[in-house]
Amino acid sequence: AAVFSTSKAVVSTQSTGEEEEHDRVRALYKSLLQRTKHVKVWISYGNFEATIEEAERARDIFEEADRSLQQESQKEERVLCLEAWREFEMKHGTEQTQNDIAKKMPRRVKKRRKIDVEEGGEGGWEEYWDYIFPDAEANSSNLKLLQMAKMWKKQQQESSEEEDEEEEENEEEG
Numbered sequence: 001a002a003v004f005s006t007s008k009a010v011v012s013t014q015s016t017g018e019e020e021e022h023d024r025v026r027a028l029y030k031s032l033l034q035r036t037k038h039v040k041v042w043i044s045y046g047n048f049e050a051t052i053e054e055a056e057r058a059r060d061i062f063e064e065a066d067r068s069l070q071q072e073s074q075k076e077e078r079v080l081c082l083e084a085w086r087e088f089e090m091k092h093g094t095e096q097t098q099n100d101i102a103k104k105m106p107r108r109v110k111k112r113r114k115i116d117v118e119e120g121g122e123g124g125w126e127e128y129w130d131y132i133f134p135d136a137e138a139n140s141s142n143l144k145l146l147q148m149a150k151m152w153k154k155q156q157q158e159s160s161e162e163e164d165e166e167e168e169e170n171e172e173e174g
Helices: 002-014 019-036 041-050 057-073 075-092 097-105 134-173
Strands: 107-116 122-131
Touching: 019 041, 041 057, 041 075, 057 075, 075 097, 075 122, 097 134
Parallel strands: none
Antiparallel strands: 107 122
């Protein structure tokens, strides 16, 4: 946390000026991101590029942040990143880029999970909020389709084997 606040102070004092200074600030952000992939660093980096009117760079940074947070399964942090990206697109984007980010936004759903108690007794249930991302839904629906296809294939093989057995029985009788 101390590294982040110190680096952020350095970044904020250097984030004005010419292209050479902008490159130094970018190098600082990249260095910081090698140490921590914290969502606030990603958002700050994207917003820095937006303030110096580098919309494409900012968009690339938000996209990279989204991929990174997705790979690390950091749902809440990913939501924060997407919300910052959406704000950026509302100010600097086109209708198309605004629609693109809207398609990435997750649904918020209430779920229940069993509470584990160390003594082995029943802990009951707790409700919590979870996020369902469109890309995760697409992957799960593809997985369901694949599972259904495998079941169908297995059923086809079983019925084919039964038909073969019946034919063998009929040939033996005949």
